[in-house]
Amino acid sequence: MLGVDIGATKMAVGAVDGTGSVLWSARVATPSDSGAEEIWSALAGLVSSAPDTLRYAGCGVGCAGPMEPGGSTVSPLNIPGWRDFPLRSRIAGLTGLTTAVDNDAKALALGEGWVGTAAGEANYISMVVSTGIGGGIVVDGRLLEGRAGNAGHVGHLIVEPDGRLCVCGARGCLEAEASGSAILALTGRPPADAVAALVYRVGTMVGRAVADVANLLDLHLATVAGSVALGYGAPFFEAAQRELSARSKLRFSAGCRIVPSRLGAWGPLVGAAAVVRREIGAQ
Numbered sequence: 001m002l003g004v005d006i007g008a009t010k011m012a013v014g015a016v017d018g019t020g021s022v023l024w025s026a027r028v029a030t031p032s033d034s035g036a037e038e039i040w041s042a043l044a045g046l047v048s049s050a051p052d053t054l055r056y057a058g059c060g061v062g063c064a065g066p067m068e069p070g071g072s073t074v075s076p077l078n079i080p081g082w083r084d085f086p087l088r089s090r091i092a093g094l095t096g097l098t099t100a101v102d103n104d105a106k107a108l109a110l111g112e113g114w115v116g117t118a119a120g121e122a123n124y125i126s127m128v129v130s131t132g133i134g135g136g137i138v139v140d141g142r143l144l145e146g147r148a149g150n151a152g153h154v155g156h157l158i159v160e161p162d163g164r165l166c167v168c169g170a171r172g173c174l175e176a177e178a179s180g181s182a183i184l185a186l187t188g189r190p191p192a193d194a195v196a197a198l199v200y201r202v203g204t205m206v207g208r209a210v211a212d213v214a215n216l217l218d219l220h221l222a223t224v225a226g227s228v229a230l231g232y233g234a235p236f237f238e239a240a241q242r243e244l245s246a247r248s249k250l251r252f253s254a255g256c257r258i259v260p261s262r263l264g265a266w267g268p269l270v271g272a273a274a275v276v277r278r279e280i281g282a283q
C-alpha cells in the first residue's frame with residue numbers, strides 16, 4: 001500500500017507492506033502558504049516518486065482536518081491554501097489506486113491497532129501530543145467516526161475550567177494547556193526547554209483527559225505519540241499515569257494504562273496505509 005501523510009510542515013509518502021513495514025519513503029516540505037495548485041503539485045511530485053517496481057493495493061492518506069467525511073474535500077486549519085480541496089479524487093486520479101483519506105490522528109489510531117502499541121486491542125484511545133493534540137478512539141474494534149467524522153478530538157476536553165483560551169474559542173481545553181503551542185505561549189520557549197514542574201503539569205493534564213475518556217467509554221489503554229510527549233519521556237508518562245489512576249476509579253476503568261506509541265517516526269505513514277487497508281479489507 002501507499003501511505004501519504006500531509007501536515008503543515010512536511011508531506012511524506014511511503015510504501016508499506018502487509019505487515020506494516022515501511023519499505024521505502026520520501027518527504028518534502030509543505031509549501032503551506034502557497035496556493036492550492038502549488039501545494040498539490042508538490043504533493044503530486046512526491047507521490048509520483050514512489051517506486052513503480054512495487055505493487056500497491058491502494059493508497060491511504062492521513063491529513064490534518066477538518067475535512068468532509070471520507071476526505072472528499074479537506075480544509076486543514078494550518079494549510080490555508082487548501083479550502084474544500086478535493087484531495088481524495090486528485091490522488092485517486094494521479095495513482096489510479098483505490099484511495100481513502102482520513103484525519104491524521106484517526107489514521108494513527110488505526111495504525112496503532114494494526115501493528116502498534118494497541119495491536120490486538122479492541123478498545124483504546126490513540127493520542128498525539130505535539131504542536132497540537134489529536135486523537136482517535138477505537139471501541140468494540142471500530143474507529144469512532146461521529147456525525148461528520150470528527151470523533152476523537154481529545155484536545156478539546158476541558159481539563160481546567162477557567163484555563164487558557166483555546167483556538168477553538170473555549171477555555172481550558174487540553175490543547176490550550178498541554179500542547180506544544182500552549183507551552184511555547186506560556187513560557188516563550190520551545191517545549192523541549194520545559195522545566196520538570198511544567199513537564200509534570202503537562203503529563204497531569206493529559207492523564208486527566210484520558211481518565212474522562214476511560215470512564216466514559218470503558219477503555220483500558222491509551223497510547224501516546226507526538227514530539228512533546230515522547231520528547232519528555234518517562235517523567236511525562238509517570239505524571240500522566242498518576243493522574244489517570246487517581247481519576248479513573250470505576251470498576252471497569254481502574255487500571256487503565258497510558259503508554260508511549262511504539263510506531264515511532266513511521267507512525268504517520270503506517271497509519272495512512274491502515275486507512276486504505278480498512279477500506280479494501282486487506283490482510
Ligand SMILES: [Zn+2]
Pocket residue numbers: 155156166167168169170173175176
Ligand atoms: Zn479547544
